[in-house]
Structures are given as structure tokens and as C-alpha cells.
Amino acid sequence: MIIQMGDYKYNVNSVDYLRDIRDHLKKDQPKWCVVDFETTGLHLKKDLPTIGSFTWKGQSYVFPATEENLLELVNLANQVGFLVNHNINYDLHMAANKLGDDLYGRRFKKLGDTMGFCRLSFEALSTRYGGDTLKLKAIGNKYIDATADRYEKAVISWMRKKRTSDHKVLSAMLRPFGWTITRLENAMNKSTEPIPEEVMNVFREWRNAYPEPTYADVPIDIITPYVASDGILTDILIEKSTPVITFRKQWKILNKEFELLPVVWEMERQGIPVDREYLKKSLELVEDYIYELQMKMHELAGQKFTVGQHEVIKDIYEDRLGYKPSSTDKSFMKKMAAEGDKLADTIIKLRRLEKWKATYIERILDVSEYDGKFYSSMNQFNPVSGRFSGDAQQFPRDAIFDDKGNEIFNPRRAFKLRGYYLDFSQVELRVQAHYTMYFGGDINLCRAYMPFKCVHYETGEIFDHETEYGRNRWNEMKPGAPTDKHWEELLKEGWSAWVVPETSKP
Numbered sequence: 001m002i003i004q005m006g007d008y009k010y011n012v013n014s015v016d017y018l019r020d021i022r023d024h025l026k027k028d029q030p031k032w033c034v035v036d037f038e039t040t041g042l043h044l045k046k047d048l049p050t051i052g053s054f055t056w057k058g059q060s061y062v063f064p065a066t067e068e069n070l071l072e073l074v075n076l077a078n079q080v081g082f083l084v085n086h087n088i089n090y091d092l093h094m095a096a097n098k099l100g101d102d103l104y105g106r107r108f109k110k111l112g113d114t115m116g117f118c119r120l121s122f123e124a125l126s127t128r129y130g131g132d133t134l135k136l137k138a139i140g141n142k143y144i145d146a147t148a149d150r151y152e153k154a155v156i157s158w159m160r161k162k163r164t165s166d167h168k169v170l171s172a173m174l175r176p177f178g179w180t181i182t183r184l185e186n187a188m189n190k191s192t193e194p195i196p197e198e199v200m201n202v203f204r205e206w207r208n209a210y211p212e213p214t215y216a217d218v219p220i221d222i223i224t225p226y227v228a229s230d231g232i233l234t235d236i237l238i239e240k241s242t243p244v245i246t247f248r249k250q251w252k253i254l255n256k257e258f259e260l261l262p263v264v265w266e267m268e269r270q271g272i273p274v275d276r277e278y279l280k281k282s283l284e285l286v287e288d289y290i291y292e293l294q295m296k297m298h299e300l301a302g303q304k305f306t307v308g309q310h311e312v313i314k315d316i317y318e319d320r321l322g323y324k325p326s327s328t329d330k331s332f333m334k335k336m337a338a339e340g341d342k343l344a345d346t347i348i349k350l351r352r353l354e355k356w357k358a359t360y361i362e363r364i365l366d367v368s369e370y371d372g373k374f375y376s377s378m379n380q381f382n383p384v385s386g387r388f389s390g391d392a393q394q395f396p397r398d399a400i401f402d403d404k405g406n407e408i409f410n411p412r413r414a415f416k417l418r419g420y421y422l423d424f425s426q427v428e429l430r431v432q433a434h435y436t437m438y439f440g441g442d443i444n445l446c447r448a449y450m451p452f453k454c455v456h457y458e459t460g461e462i463f464d465h466e467t468e469y470g471r472n473r474w475n476e477m478k479p480g481a482p483t484d485k486h487w488e489e490l491l492k493e494g495w496s497a498w499v500v501p502e503t504s505k506p
Contacts, residue, residue: 003060003225006145008236012060012228014220018072021054021061030056031081032112032238035073036231037065037091038215038223043367044268044375049094050216051223055231056080057239062227070095074107082110082258086136086234089113089265090377101269111261112254114237115381120250121241123468126384134382140233143240148233151226158222159213166210173202249486257380264378271373273416274364283361285408286353286400293350300343307350316343356400360411374415454498457506463498474498 003010015021025033033056037049049065054076063069073095077083085091088111096102115134125131132139140148171181179199186192215223245251298304305312310328317336318324325332330351336344368374378390399410454463457478464470475487481495490496496506 001225003151003228003232004145005140005148005229005232005236008144008232010055010058010060010228010232012062012225014062014224016064018054018061018063018069018076022076024059025056025076025079028056028059029080032056032084032235033077033080034084034231034234034238035077035088035091036085036227036234037094038227039094040214043370044090044093044377045097045271045373046370047094048098049091050214051227053228053231055228055235057235060228060231062224065095065098067099070099078109082112083108084112084114084234084238086114086230086237087377087379089261089268092265093268096269108262110258112238112258113261113381114234114241115379116254116257117238117241117245119381119384120248120254121244123471124384131384136230136233136237139237144233144236148229151222151229154222155215155218155226158218162213162217166206166213169210170203170206173206174199177202249488260380264380268375268378271371271375274368274372274374275414275416276365276368276372278413279361279365282409283357283365285402286357286361289402289408290350290353290357292403293346293353297343297346297350300346307347307354313347353400356409356411360395360414361409364414453501455501457497457499457504 001012003012033054035052035054037052039047039049041047049070052063052065052069052073054061054063054073092111114136118132118134118139122132127133132142137149137152167181174180174184177196177199184195184199184203187195218226245254297307301316303316305316307313313328314324317328328347330348333344333348333351337348364374376390378388380388382389395411395414397412399407399412402408455461456463463474465474475491476497477487477490477495478497481490485493491506494506499506
């Protein structure tokens with residue numbers, strides 16, 4: 001089949017064995033190739049690749065992720081410049097889970113990640129200030145094809161229809177017992193009532209005959225273009241961003257970041273040992289304390305509600321204050337608690353407890369159930385600041401105490417480590433160093449080092465880095481500047497049109 005993304009067309013074929021495409025790859029000799037997997041889940045050690053795509057300019061091959069094909073992938077990738085994907089380390093984890101934990105990432109001569117291409121090509125603005133997200137489909141829709149996610153939508157639509165069809169069967173099976181699916185789900189998830197054994201037997205029989213649909217169940221004519229589409233978008237994205245990287249003379253930066261990929265992969269692969277017994281005990285203590293606070297909250301308010309029912313809470317405070325607050329967020333509750341409001345203080349405690357219970361106890365227990373370790377992705381490219389992002393960096397240091405002063409949970413004790421604080425020492429400075437003009441990097445992050453005010457040497461106009469127009473003018477030169485030098489060299493030589501007001505120096 002032919003898939004067209006924007007102005008680009010790709011031949012898409014399904015193959016049982018990747019070795020069958022050796023001659024095609026040898027003939028085309030692409031500078032890079034792209035691999036992408038669909039997987040059974042997101043756990044870095046537990047989940048497996050099920051189906052993959054191998055793509056280069058104009059060609060995409062969809063293949064089953066067998067051990068034979070994963071080994072052949074290494075051979076094929078090492079015939080060309082480098083192997084790339086969008087968040088490639090994740091896919092290498094999936095492949096390693098199937099081949100064995102033998103440093104799969106080290107087998108490749110060179111790896112690349114389109115998130116790195118994007119970070120150097122896009123303007124350095126976070127999404128909350130209007131900058132680009134690094135989500136592949138969003139990038140594809142914006143810069144390549146407005147319907148880039150159409151194949152994903154087709155798969156989602158098929159899965160939804162399959163679940164609906166399966167649920168109709170369950171509904172018919174439950175009807176003779178006077179039960180509905182909604183009633184059963186509430187009883188199972190919210191413990192609203194006991195479930196008769198005959199009803200549970202019906203559910204087990206249905207689930208055994210109709211397991212939760214996966215990508216393996218999707219018809220080949222629907223799943224094939226979906227699997228290929230991500231690889232195609234990635235390939236096009238590299239082609240589009242390469243001229244930008246070349247113009248900005250950033251290949252040296254990008255290659256340094258790509259050399260770090262296998263190292264980061266090995267760091268992620270280690271995992272952090274979890275003290276599961278401590279977490280289980282903490283879970284009981286936290287749940288007991290949550291129950292106590294809920295009872296106290298209901299007593300103080302004179303009615304039952306949850307801390308997430310903001311409209312109900314607004315009504316409660318309307319009766320108390322004589323006006324309806326526009327928000328019952330953290331700042332409002334803190335203000336009320338500071339004025340001696342015990343209800344607000346209780347709501348604050350409950351919200352914090354419920355968040356920590358879900359984020360720092362239940363989640364770690366869930367992730368570590370596989371082998372007793374917590375695995376964290378450490379992304380080099382997500383934050384605009386140049387820092388790494390990763391789950392393990394977000395753990396608070398403070399413990400939680402109940403009303404009697406007893407410690408019921410300390411996030412730092414969740415891990416079996418001889419330390420209590422995890423951090424990457426000044427990683428952001430290493431990455432930001434790439435961007436400073438002195439080292440020949442991009443100008444976007446240089447505004448972190450700029451003087452508070454810069455003015456035009458001739459007009460006295462104040463430099464405005466808040467607008468895209470202003471930022472685009474940052475490399476404006478004085479008349480007479482040499483035309484045979486890169487603008488970064490010209491800035492070092494003092495040709496900048498922008499100067500420090502106090503010194504008139506560029």
C-alpha cells in the first residue's frame with residue numbers, strides 16, 4: 001500500500017522476516033533508518049514489542065517483533081548511518097526485554113532521537129508559553145500533515161467497536177441474574193455491594209472467551225498503516241529538521257547528545273530497589289488516616305462529599321461566607337486555613353494524602369511488582385531548560401505525620417538506598433553549555449545569560465525577548481559586518497546591533 005503524509009509518499013509492505021529486505025536497504029543506502037514498536041505496555045522491563053516498522057526514505061516495512069527479527073534489526077541498522085526513533089531508548093528497552101538483558105543498546109554503531117532534532121530545531125519555549133510539544137503526532141499534524149493521526153484514529157475506532165461488541169455479550173449473560181455491567185463495575189471497583197459467586201462466574205467465563213483486545217487483534221489492513229505511520233512521520237521529521245541543524249551548525253551538539261543515549265539507557269535499565277514491605281505498611285497507615293480525616297471533614301461540613309467535588313465545596317463555603325468563591329483551589333484553602341478554618345485545613349491534608357497515596361505509594365508498588373524495582377525514564381530532550389526529566393527526580397523529601405505526630409509515610413524510605421536524595425548534579429548546566437554563543441550553540445537559551453536590558457546601538461530601542469519578532473532580531477548586525485562569516489562569529493567580534501546600555505558594548 002501507499003501512504004502519503006503531506007508531500008511525501010511511502011511504499012508500505014508487511015514482511016515476516018527482516019532479512020528479506022537486506023537487498024532493498026543495500027540498494028538505497030539511506031543515511032539513517034527508523035525503527036518503531038507497538039508494545040504490550042509501558043513498563044521498561046516487563047512489557048514486550050509485538051509488531052514493529054523499519055523505515056527509510058520512501059520505504060516502510062512492518063514486521064512481527066520476533067527474536068530473529070530483532071537481531072536482524074541490529075545488522076540492518078549498522079549498514080547505514082544511524083538508527084533513529086522518537087524516544088528511541090524506550091523501544092530499545094522493549095527489544096532488550098525480549099532478547100535478554102544484555103546491553104542491547106550497545107550493539108548499535110550509532111543511535112539518534114528525533115526529540116533531539118526537535119529540541120534544536122524548535123524555538124526554545126515551553127508549551128505553556130506557546131512552544132511546541134515534543135509529542136510525535138502533534139508535531140506531525142502541525143508540520144507535516146494535518147491528518148497525520150488518521151491511522152491512529154482508525155485503530156482506536158476499531159478497538160472501541162470491539163469492546164462495545166464484547167460488552168453486549170456480557171450484558172446478555174448478566175441479564176438472567178438481574179445484573180448490569182454498570183452495577184458489576186461499581187461493585188468491583190467501588191465495593192458498593194457484594195457480588196454473588198454465580199455473577200462472578202459469568203464474568204470470568206466472559207473474560208476468558210473475550211479477553212481485552214490488543215493491537216494483535218486489530219485486522220492487518222488497519223494495524224499495518226498505523227504501525228508504519230509513526231516511523232514515516234519520524235523519517236520526515238529528520239529530513240525537515242536536518243537543514244535547520246546544518247544552518248545553525250549544531251551537528252556537533254546533536255552528536256554529543258546522541259553519544260549519551262546508550263549511557264542513559266543503561267542507567268534506566270538498572271532500576272531502583274523498592275522497599276515494598278515499607279510501602280505496604282505505609283499504605284495501610286495512610287488509608288486509615290484518610291478515613292479519619294474524611295469522617296472529620298464530613299462532621300465539620302455537615303454533609304458527605306469528596307475533596308474533588310469542587311462545586312459542592314463552593315456551595316458549602318457560599319453558606320459560610322455569604323458569597324460563592326470562584327475557586328476552591330489550593331490558594332483559597334490555604335487562605336481559609338490561615339484564618340483558622342478547620343474544614344479548609346482538613347481538605348488540604350486530604351488532598352495531599354490522596355495525591356501522595358496514588359503517586360508515591362500505589363504507583364511505586366504497582367511498578368515494582370514485577371521485580372521489586374522502580375524504573376524511571378530519563379529524557380534528555382523534554383525540558384526546554386536543558387535538564388533531564390524523569391520520574392525519580394520528582395519525589396518530595398518531607399514525611400507525612402498524622403494528627404498525633406506519628407510518621408506514617410516518608411517518600412525517601414520507599415527505596416532501598418543508603419541515601420535519601422536523588423539528583424543529577426548540574427546536568428542542566430552541561431546541556432545549557434551547548435547553547436551559549438561562546439561554544440557556538442543556539443541563541444534561544446542565551447537569554448538566560450543576557451543582561452537585564454539590551455538596547456539598539458543606534459536607536460536606543462529596548463530588546464524585547466518576550467516576542468518571537470524580538471527574538472528573531474537578536475542576531476541583527478551593524479552595517480558593514482562581513483558577509484562571509486557566521487553570525488555567531490560576528491557577535492564575538494562585536495558586530496551585534498544590541499549593546500549593554502551602561503557600557504555600550506555588544
